């Protein structure tokens with residue numbers, strides 16, 4: 001009998017919710033307790049320094065060294081009062097996680113003792129010995145220097161005894177080695193380009209901010225069960241496991257009562273998140289059993305992204321206090337919903353206008369339509385790139401399967417917005433603009449009810465859906481750094497807005513009045529990007545055919561999808577917006593291909609091990625029991641009767657023999673295929689070989705393992721089954 005599996009199931013069943021103390025203060029009082037936010041800056045910094053820092057945060061003004069020294073002194077004072085002993089630059093290298101290297105505040109005081117020290121120099125820039133992060137060949141090992149540099153726009157925060165300073169991570173030669181550096185550039189580009197366009201409508205607009213509201217989906221699995229599944233432990237997903245008879249068919253988990261152990265975890269997590277200034281708001285059960293979701297209020301994109309990275313590491317930490325492990329993988333379990341991280345994206349002005357939201361007047365709506373249509377143009381022209389920005393070895397299992405968006409980028413607009421765009425497209429300039437006496441010009445742009453639009457039919461099958469006053473990029477994966485998608489989207493929109501401004505200005509120069517110039521260009525754009533608009537069922541096979549006919553990127557091989565980053569139009573777009581150079585894009589793709597290969601390689605190794613060490617031995621043992629039974633039948637009964645009574649067992653004996661033989665042969669073949677792939681020099685070709693030869697083998701082997709799970713004695717099966725992983729909580 002398999003002891004471990006039954007022991008962990010039993011222990012898990014007995015676990016009670018961990019008591020979580022509710023803080024005495026209200027959430028609004030402890031919100032941001034561990035953040036060096038504006039309130040603390042005001043308290044701990046001289047007013048001149050405070051003003052300079054706020055200017056740097058709000059307007060990107062440069063900070064000189066003397067200011068940095070004073071900021072560091074203020075930060076240190078606050079941190080030491082909070083019991084902090086260490087500091088770290090906190091950054092997001094190209095690994096999908098975050099990195100930190102803690103240093104104590106201590107320095108020699110020159111009198112044989114120690115003192116706490118933290119200077120502006122240490123705040124502003126560091127040179128972590130971080131030569132082992134992926135860099136795609138940008139840094140040669142002999143010149144392996146990478147710098148981390150302070151991002152004042154994301155406030156420092158405290159985790160345990162450490163002051164964490166959000167930073168970018170760049171090479172000695174200036175290339176980005178992280179997600180934050182290009183994200184900040186993309187946000188600057190979209191700000192600049194959108195401000196220029198906004199000024200057609202309101203010359204007061206000086207700043208446009210990109211907002212991000214992410215929705216983090218995740219699974220929780222009892223820690224004991226998790227430990228008994230080496231595949232979960234090492235790859236984040238189950239590489240095998242037959243469907244549980246009951247899973248999500250009854251739709252009884254979604255929005256259901258939150259299980260008590262989970263509710264305690266959520267409460268604990270939320271308290272910690274609020275203290276770190278993460279404005280968490282929503283929590284609920286998701287579609288699959290043991291799947292949940294957490295979402296904050298939207299924030300400025302760079303901050304929101306840091307908060308998402310932070311929440312993922314908090315989730316990992318807090319879940320363990322509750323005897324759980326959190327699974328952020330996009331598809332931990334086959335056959336039930338995967339986990340996404342829908343990115344709600346919008347643009348807003350410093351005059352308080354949400355640019356993707358309809359307004360009250362036709363003029364407001366012309367602005368609204370301008371930004372929506374330019375976004376559609378960007379998504380249309382860069383649909384392959386946007387797909388590449390969310391593609392990974394892990395997200396590939398999710399896209400197109402069980403409620404997740406398909407692997408083709410299209411945009412859902414809903415009935416009302418579609419009608420407005422159709423109206424503009426099908427009207428002449430004179431239909432749309434009439435001169436009406438003293439009131440001046442009248443625009444015929446249909447009204448979109450501001451409230452109603454929030455309730456428009458949602459389309460879960462759309463990867464990029466308009467949802468009333470924002471777009472929801474639903475294809476982003478749960479494990480991803482949102483920056484990848486946000487870099488691509490904001491850069492593409494920035495580039496498009498620049499083009500729009502150029503097109504409109506050209507007409508104005510020819511003597512066309514501003515409003516009709518805008519309408520003229522918008523009308524042309526609506527026609528041009530029609531192919532991206534799709535309100536139908538994204539899961540259907542007809543859509544796949546239709547999307548191909550429309551010329552949208554329908555590639556499904558992740559390593560090939562990455563080619564989108566190196567297409568001439570992509571390079572031109574990133575270079576024009578100043579977000580990334582060709583060299584950076586090339587290097588980053590090397591990392592993407594390499595990571596892809598390594599992830600599949602690890603899965604193949606783990607599956608090979610489990611097949612040989614768990615599955616085949618257990619199946620063979622059970623087969624031996626059956627064989628013994630057959631022999632005993634023969635000694636007990638006359639031959640004919642024994643044969644009849646043993647018929648079923650004989651079938652099972654053969655089935656086990658066939659399936660184990662298949663598994664063994666294919667594990668061996670997979671090892672050989674890996675050997676061949678590993679010899680390939682080019683990272684791209686190697687990743688393609690892994691995709692084409694190893695990924696299908698993983699599926700084929702799994703199929704037979706899952707069939708064995710159905711027939712082998714349950715008492716012998718060593719790995720916790722889907723019904724246990726998904727329902728014990």
Ligand SMILES: NC(=O)CC[C@H](N)C(=O)O
Pocket residue numbers: 217286287337338339340341398403404405460474
């Ligand atoms: N209810 C939902 O929105 C499901 C979303 C789904 N889990 C996804 O992967 O995107």
